[in-house]
Amino acid sequence: MSKVMQRKDRCSMPLSDEPQPVNPPLNPPNEQASHRRLTAFLAAMAFFLSTVEYMLPRPIPFMRLGLANIPILFAVDLLPLPWYLLLALVKVLGMSVLTGSLFSYIALFSLAGTMTSALAMRLVRRVARHRVSLIGLCVAGAVSSNLVQVLLARLLVFGQSARYMLPAFLGLGLVSGLALGFAAQRFSTRSAWLARVGGQHGQSRS
Amino acid sequence: MDKAAAETRRLARRDSWESAFSPGPLALAGAALSLTLLFLPGLSGRLFIFAFAALCAWACGRRLSVATTAIVMAGIVGANLLVPLGRVLVKFGPIIITETALLEGLEKAVSFEALVLLSKASLSPALRIPGKLGSFFSEALRTYERVLEHKLSIHATTFFRDIDAVLISVYDETETIGSVAAVSRQGSKNKLLWAVACVGLLAVFLSAIGWF
Numbered sequence: 001m002s003k004v005m006q007r008k009d010r011c012s013m014p015l016s017d018e019p020q021p022v023n024p025p026l027n028p029p030n031e032q033a034s035h036r037r038l039t040a041f042l043a044a045m046a047f048f049l050s051t052v053e054y055m056l057p058r059p060i061p062f063m064r065l066g067l068a069n070i071p072i073l074f075a076v077d078l079l080p081l082p083w084y085l086l087l088a089l090v091k092v093l094g095m096s097v098l099t100g101s102l103f104s105y106i107a108l109f110s111l112a113g114t115m116t117s118a119l120a121m122r123l124v125r126r127v128a129r130h131r132v133s134l135i136g137l138c139v140a141g142a143v144s145s146n147l148v149q150v151l152l153a154r155l156l157v158f159g160q161s162a163r164y165m166l167p168a169f170l171g172l173g174l175v176s177g178l179a180l181g182f183a184a185q186r187f188s189t190r191s192a193w194l195a196r197v198g199g200q201h202g203q204s205r206s
Numbered sequence: 207m208d209k210a211a212a213e214t215r216r217l218a219r220r221d222s223w224e225s226a227f228s229p230g231p232l233a234l235a236g237a238a239l240s241l242t243l244l245f246l247p248g249l250s251g252r253l254f255i256f257a258f259a260a261l262c263a264w265a266c267g268r269r270l271s272v273a274t275t276a277i278v279m280a281g282i283v284g285a286n287l288l289v290p291l292g293r294v295l296v297k298f299g300p301i302i303i304t305e306t307a308l309l310e311g312l313e314k315a316v317s318f319e320a321l322v323l324l325s326k327a328s329l330s331p332a333l334r335i336p337g338k339l340g341s342f343f344s345e346a347l348r349t350y351e352r353v354l355e356h357k358l359s360i361h362a363t364t365f366f367r368d369i370d371a372v373l374i375s376v377y378d379e380t381e382t383i384g385s386v387a388a389v390s391r392q393g394s395k396n397k398l399l400w401a402v403a404c405v406g407l408l409a410v411f412l413s414a415i416g417w418f
Contacts, residue, residue, distance in 0.1 A: 040342060041380055044349030045373070051354075090343055093335070094350075100268055100329045102233075103240040104321035157314050161288040187366050193373040 035083045038201060039090075042071035042079075046091040047098060065176050066142065068095060072118050073138055073184050074194065076125050078201040088118040105156055109149050116148040117141035134188060135181030142177030146170055220267025229333040236328020243320055249313050256320040262327035270326070279315040286311030352376045 050068035068091060075084050092111045096102035101110075121141040124132055132140075146169045154162035188194055243255045263270055292306025335343050353376050360368040 036342070036345075037380055040345040041349055041377055043343075043346035044353055044376075047346065047350040048353045048357075086342070090339075090346055093339075093343060094346060096325075097329055097333055098331055100326035101322060102329050103236055103325040105318055106322060107325075157282055157318060158285040159289060159310065159314075161285040164288060165285070187369070190366055191370045191373070193370050193377060196374070197377070 034200065035079060038197060039075075039079060039083045039087045042075055042087055043090045043094060045071045046087075047094050050091075050095045050098070066145075066180060069114070069117065069138075069141065070180060070184050070187075072114070073121065073134060073141070073180075074188070076121050076137060078197060081122065084118065084122065085115075088114050108156075109152055112152050113145035113149045117145035120144035133181070134185045135178065138181030138184060139174060139177035142173040142180070143170060146173035216267045216269075218267070219265055223266040224330060224332070229330040232328050232330065233333055236324050239328075240321055240324050243317060243324070249309065249316065252313060252316045252320060256316045256323070259320045259323035259327060263323040266327045268326045270323075275319050275322075279319055282315035282318060283308070283311035286314065349376065349380055352379055 046068040049070060053065060053067045072084075072088055072091065075087050079087065089111075092107065092114050093102075096107040096110065101107050118141070121137045124137055124140045128136075147166075150162055150166050150169050153165070154160070158165065239255065239259075243252060246252050246255070287301075287303060287307050290302050290304045290307060291310070292304045294302055295305050295308065296303045331347075334340060353372065356372040356376065359372060
């Protein structure tokens with residue numbers, strides 16, 4: 001049983017005052033439509049979190065927390081692989097259009113980092129199943145994303161000097177991964193929405 | 207007071223820019239100029255495009271930070287100077303500034319920021335992407351707009367609780383959005399224009415990663 005399914009049982013007190021509807025598992029004909037709806041919804045959530053992060057002050061221009069990766073983290077347990085990858089792609093595309101960076105190296109860094117992080121989290125989940133928490137998944141995603149971005153920075157921007165940045169960027173990845181992972185873990189144990197969506201999609205993972 | 211006046215002027219510039227250019231052709235122009243920048247040899251041509259891009263980015267009324275741009279550029283030049291390359295120009299104790307490293311650093315810093323400024327000037331949130339991916343993207347954007355409508359109901363003290371309530375409320379609304387999206391999934395009239403844009407975009411990425 002997936003973590004989201006277990007979470008549904010743990011979440012004994014709904015956060016909303018409204019009664020929580022019980023959703024039966026999806027019928028196969030509705031499955032694609034439902035995955036499409038959830039993927040679009042998670043992408044919208046990523047755009048929103050990206051906007052929130054855009055408004056937060058950054059101590060260093062390159063440093064960011066990666067709030068917009070939280071929907072991808074939840075999607076590990078909710079979406080089949082093709083929809084999961086589409087979510088990662090649309091997240092990059094949407095953020096690049098909304099922040100106006102599509103034709104810059106930033107979009108390329110974002111694409112490489114997001115796709116690597118998404119694949120790393122999916123791989124860790126597949127190999128370790130639920131022995132790894134959302135915190136572990138998030139750290140794996142953040143560190144792999146930063147590693148690929150430093151490699152890309154070596155090729156495109158910083159040259160050989162990028163090796164001096166590697167320890168700092170990996171350290172930042174670890175810290176931001178832990179912070180995001182804790183936030184996501186806390187949210188996942190309390191969220192009535194996630195329990196409800198998990199009930200529908202948790203069984204249809206690839 | 208000055209800040210408010212500056213903000214009003216910025217919004218006025220944004221409105222004029224958006225009414226003067228359609229999002230599709232503007233994005234195409236941005237992609238073409240980005241390509242030109244990447245193929246330009248030497249620093250002078252890139253500096254010219256950088257100056258033009260800065261002017262466009264200012265005129266389009268997007269938020270810009272001169273300090274952030276300067277810090278990023280200084281960081282890129284500084285990082286390139288860490289590995290000495292070419293003739294020694296100046297020595298400040300342990301810091302050695304070499305000619306080739308400095309030129310390469312400046313070229314990379316100018317290109318990096320010019321691409322950012324070009325993107326800011328040429329990409330509008332109103333840009334619609336063609337095809338199935340485009341219709342899916344529009345669906346996500348519509349949902350995003352619904353989420354934004356609830357932003358005032360999210361408070362720092364009850365952040366998780368508020369977010370959860372918003373998610374439940376908007377997720378229920380998306381059933382309606384999905385059916386509207388199915389109706390709007392129609393072919394674009396400007397297929398050729400979009401094909402050129404896609405090829406340009408692909409070329410930008412390929413040239414950026416050094417494939418040609």
